[in-house]
Amino acid sequence: MNDYAHGGPTEDAVRIPEFPDQFARTHRFSLGVPRRFTVSPDGRRVLFLRSPGGDDPVSGVWLYESGRERLIADPRAMAAGPAEVPEEERVRRERARETSSGVVAYATDAEARLVAFTLGGELWTVRTDDGRGPRRVPTAGPAVDPRPSPDGESIAYVTGGALHVLRLGGGDLTLAAPEGPGVSYGLAEHAAAESMGRSRGYWWSPGSDALLVARVDDTPVRRWYIADPADPAKPPRAIPYPAAGTANAEVSLRIVRLDGTTAEVRLPAAADESSHPPGTWTDTAFEYVASAGWDGSGPYARVQTRDQRTAVTLAVDPLTGGTEPLDSEHDAAWVELVPGLPGRTASGAAITARTAGDGLRGLRIDTADSPAGVHVREVLAVHGERVWFSANEDPSEVHVWYHDPAAxxxxxxxxPGVHLAEAGGDTVVLDSQTETGRTVTVLEGGVPAGRIAVLAEEPVVAPRPVLLSLGERELRGQLYFPSWHRPGSGRLPVLLNPYSGPQMQLAVRARAWWTCVSQWFAEQGFAVLTVDGRGTSGRGREWEKAVHGDRLAPVLRDQIDALHAAAERYPDLDLGAVAIRGWSYGGYLAAGAVLHHPEVFHAASAGAAPTDRRLYDTHWEERFLGHPEVFPEAYERSSLVPYAHRLSRPLLLTHGVADDNVFFAHTLRLSAALLAAGRPHSVLPLSGASHTVTGRGQASSLLRLEAAFLKRSLRTA
Incomplete structure (x- = not known):
């Protein structure tokens, strides 16, 4: 690869050997970064999680008040709990891609004075107003997802699939207990947590006297098993996994009161077929509880049909469990679930999504519509009549907006950057990722009043992306050159480093772990190109739904068109030596690239690639491809296994053996098909790794091994 190098090494090039170790040690530069902010309703207190340093994985609870921050719950100073994290908590963390330890989640009462969290299954509380420090609270069993009541007098938690409420004055009530194996109360099922964005399974009433609770029956769901080949004495772990076309968990809702009375929420069985968009496959059964909550206007739920073309928001009667539709949304492809919706202001004004005339996703608050040209991403907070949300005008930036009825x-x-926020009273915590790093600013009355420290390490390699808009579709991209390369001094092999899948963008104007990785690969001697194609967020309905019925061909076409457009603009890009790498959907795209377009791509490194679309979950996969028995051709053309015989380029397949999102079976099936077709390839199994590789040795070595494989492959291609 040094044949491509021209010019002397820069400081970044000299330090590149350090980067993989730093990348792994800092958990992708996430350690020391404040997160999970809560702002009290009066705006005086800000709670958040953060570890003490950029290479410390143990997070604690911090309080920012009166311009100062202090650690109010330090796991290292507390009595150690059981070493084993409860299985339900382990699953919850995996669905949230949680990589740190210590306190990884917490909840508060309405005034943010009582904080509840768990350590090793033990329930702990700490107050923000008495300075006495954390105290352990005995529970009926290992506690999962504890949440104080709004009045701070009780704490609900889940143990053994049962929902309990602990009265802090004494007494532990079992409010809902599973009737048999496979049943749980108060937890989110796999599809909700992995594909719908709903990680919760119960919600307190504002009066602290009742809860809206999800009952999940996993009995109909097919069991899959994950074994540990490195420990043959260890029994396999059974996982209820609803693969495309198979049975979902049965999810219902109940109103459970502290006096012991309950009411079944009468969810509608199916959508009205007269308003439901027609399709070759139509399933109007409301199988999905997409979101739920309880605000000042009462409990509510949003349900979605199995074919995902209708979603209805329901008001729930807290006494009888009866329901009444508040809003419905339909789409011929699928109804997109917007995080933070549905919602209501304090007066009960509805907050809903709408598709504007320009095809962008807008927001309607009562009768007020968000401005034209603004694509709404997420509703961040609702306080009184003010609604905070994130949105973009340019897809490479995300900004914080708010709506006030008067203003x-x-x-x-x-x-430029990716900005998010949390708010309370007149205080806003603005979390900004920009091209120079991350800052967290506390605003009071719209004016900066302080900062919350970001303790993350500075990457030893500084990203230097060239921002691009490529081709007739104006594909947003970033091009990274080696710091030592001078234009015209010699041609460089090209490495495409995309994700380009739904709900995630890489070509944004912010320094992130993936921009650092791209620059590191550039320092290895590549010109690295990252492109967000069709199917990604931020560019409206038609752009997002261009992958309906085909998850691969349109996205690959965008990568190829962007590559050629970039090479026309930058002649130093060598189209005779092009590699591609990626993880998850990006890994799927990388493997698909060398199978379908070996004339363009000369080598690929594919990590955790979903190679058989029938093996991914119902809600995610049927959204794009429909039911596999009705659209077998869509699953055939979108999968990789049927095309294994086409491989003619070097391919490295990497996969975590313990992955319970994209199962290891995906890589094994593709590898078996490649072997049967006599196609040489390489497989790197990662023992004990899940979908996110966190093992320090694995994460650091993986980058080096990928770089070596790609260099070697392009030399011999």
Whole structure:
């Protein structure tokens, strides 16, 4: 690969050997970064999680108050709990891609004075107003997802699939207990947590006297098993996994009161076929509880049909469990679930999504519509009549907006970057990722009043992306050159480093772990190109749904068109030596690239690639491809296994053996098909690794092994 190098090494090039170790040690530069903010309703207190340093994985609970921050719950200073994390908590963390330890989640009462969290299954509380420090609270069993009541007098938690409420004055009540194996109360099922964005399974009433609770029956769901080949004495772990076309968990809702009375929520069985969009496959059964909650106007739920073309928001009667539709949404492809919706202001004004005339996703608050040209991403917070949300005008940036009935729609954040926020009272915590790093600013009355420290390590390699808009579709991309390369000094092999899948963008104007990785690969001697194609967020309905019925061909076409457009603009890109790498959907795209377009791509490194679309979950996969028995051709053309015989380029397949999102079976099936077709390839199994590789030795070595494989492959291609 040194044949491509021209010019002397820069400081970054000299330090590149350090980067993989730093990348692994810092958990992708996430350690020391404040997160999970809660702002009290009066705006005086800000709670958050953070580890003490950029290479410390143990997070604690911090309080920012009166311009100062202090650690109020330090796991290292507390009595150690059981070493084993409860299985339900392990699953919850995996669905959330949680990589740290210590306190990884917490909840508060309405005034943010009582904080509840778990350590090793033990329930702990700490108050923000008495300075006495954390105290352990005995529970009926290992506690999962504890949440204080709004009045701070009780704490609900789940143990053994049962929902309990612990009265802090004394007494532990079992409010809902499973009737048999496979049943649980108060937890989110796999499809909800992995594919719908709903990680919760119960919600307190504002009056602290009742809860809206999800009952999940996993009995109909097919069991899959994950074994540990490195420990043959260890029994396999059974996982209820609803693969495309198979049975889902049965999810229902109940109103459970502290006096012991309950009411079944009468969810509608199916959508009205007269308003439901027609399709070759139509399933109007409301199998999905997409979101739920309980606000000042009462409990509510949003249900979605199995074919995902209708979603209905329901008001729930807290006494009888009866329901009444508040809003419905239909789409000929699928109804997109917007995080934070549905919602209501304090007066009960509805907050809903709408598709504007320009095809962008807008927001309607009562009768007020968000401005044209603004694509709404997420509703971040609702306080009184003010609604905070994130949105973009340019897809490479995300900004914080709010709506006030008197002032209208106002953009708060400034400058290029990806900005998010949490709010309470007149205080806003603005979390900004920009091209120079991350900052967390506390605003009071719209004016900066302080900072919450970001303790993450500075990457030893500084990203230097060239921002691009490529081809007739104006594909947003970033091109990384080696720091030592000078234009015209010699041609460089090209490495495409995309994700380009739904709900995630890489070509954004912010320094992130993936921009650092791209620059590191550039320092190895590549010109690295990252492109967000069709199917990604931020560019409206038609762009997002261009992958309906085909998850591969349109996205690959965008990568190829962007590659050629970039090479026309930058002649140093060598189209005779092109590699591609990626993880998860990006890994699927990388493997698909060398199978379908060996004339363009000369080598690929594919990590955790979903190679057989029938093996992914119902809600995610049927959204794009429909039911596999009705659209077998869509699953055939979108899968990789049927095309194994086409491989003619070097391919490295990497996969975590313990992955319970994209199962190891995906890589094994593709490898078996490649072997049967006599196609040489390489397989790297990662023992004990899940979908996110966190093992320090594995994560650091993997980058080096990928770089070596790609260099070697392009030399011999």
């Amino acid at each position: 209208g729609f106002i953009r708060l954040s400034e400058g």
